[in-house]
Amino acid sequence: MSDPFTTQTPPNHPTSNYVLSSGQPSSTVYNDDSPTMLCVQPLTNGAKLAGKLAAVDLKLLQLEKRIQALEDENGMLRCELSTLPLTIQGDIERRVLRAEISMISNLQTLEGNLRTKRKRGDDDEEGEGDSDEETMVLKQEITSMELSNGATHDNSLLELIRSAFQLLMGCPNLLAKSLPFWPEAPDDWPMTADNKHRLTRFQFDQPATHQDNAASLERVLEFLQAHGAKYNPSAAPALRVISPKDLRD
Structure with a gap:
């Protein structure tokens, strides 16, 4: 696997868009102390999958909280119903x-x-x-x-x-x-x-x-x-x- 960060010699202009190894455009970042620029390569499939899993975990956590809230509400309703019919x-x-x-x-x-x-x-x-x-x-x-x-x-x-x-x-x-x-x-x-x-x-x-x-x-x-x-x-x-x-x- 290649290094996600590669350096390239900057053009004459102080800023420009460079093409990454994947062929996709990317904004360039210059280091004031070096005539090189830092280019970020696209996320790998593994990184994308990790992001999706994190989103799923967050959604599951939200659903668990919602289920717990509904269970608490259901318990309160059951308590109210048990005392509703006055003797x-x-x-x-x-x-x-x-x-x-x-x-x-x-x-x-x-x-x-x-x-x-x-x-x-x-x-x-x-x-x-x-x-x-x-x-x-x-x-x-x-x-x-x-x-x-x-x-x-x-x-x-x-x-x-x-x-x-x-x-x-x-x-x-x-x-x-x-x-x-x-x-x-x-x-x-x-x-x-x-x-x-x-x-x-x-x-x-x-x-x-x-x-x-x-x-x-x-x-x-x-x-x-x-x-x-x-x-x-x-x-x-x-x-x-x-x-x-x-x-x-």
Whole structure:
């Protein structure tokens, strides 16, 4: 193999283009201390191949980084999906808390109304009669709210609600891994074992107020009101005193 660098005697001009041994033109470089010029010969096939391999290695490295990024992203998505379907039990606990907050707010409002009436006073007998009647109504409302709020903590009722969701959805339990997803094809809706009724489904990636979820929750509510006491007799007392609003919440 020849030396990649060859020297040639420069022409009279300070710079010029010279022809390499391969016959290809090349720019010339002069050394100030020598009347010779340095000519670079073309890259050999081995050098070209080495350059291509380096480019391939770089591309592979970029692809490996991209694959790793996609795997990390996939792991994050799997983690999000595993927590996406909220368990019904957790939802019930949040609803009970909201019901308690609502009841406390209502009680405070009623208490304020009672205090206002007492401060205002009324010497008129008819007025006193009206005030007593209003007070009685307010006390009854407070009692009803307290009973309804107490029913939201009833273990038999909570168990009935869980059983109703399992029955209507046709799932063995309410763990996230067992909750069925919303059917992709409405025409191929899952049915009960006797093929007479459609199973209830929820879109767990949507809020409870979503149209589909609200309709499904209403179906569960109707089942509890119509068949709850028969399905679980121990929950009957709580069903009698709980308000439709608290039961729905």
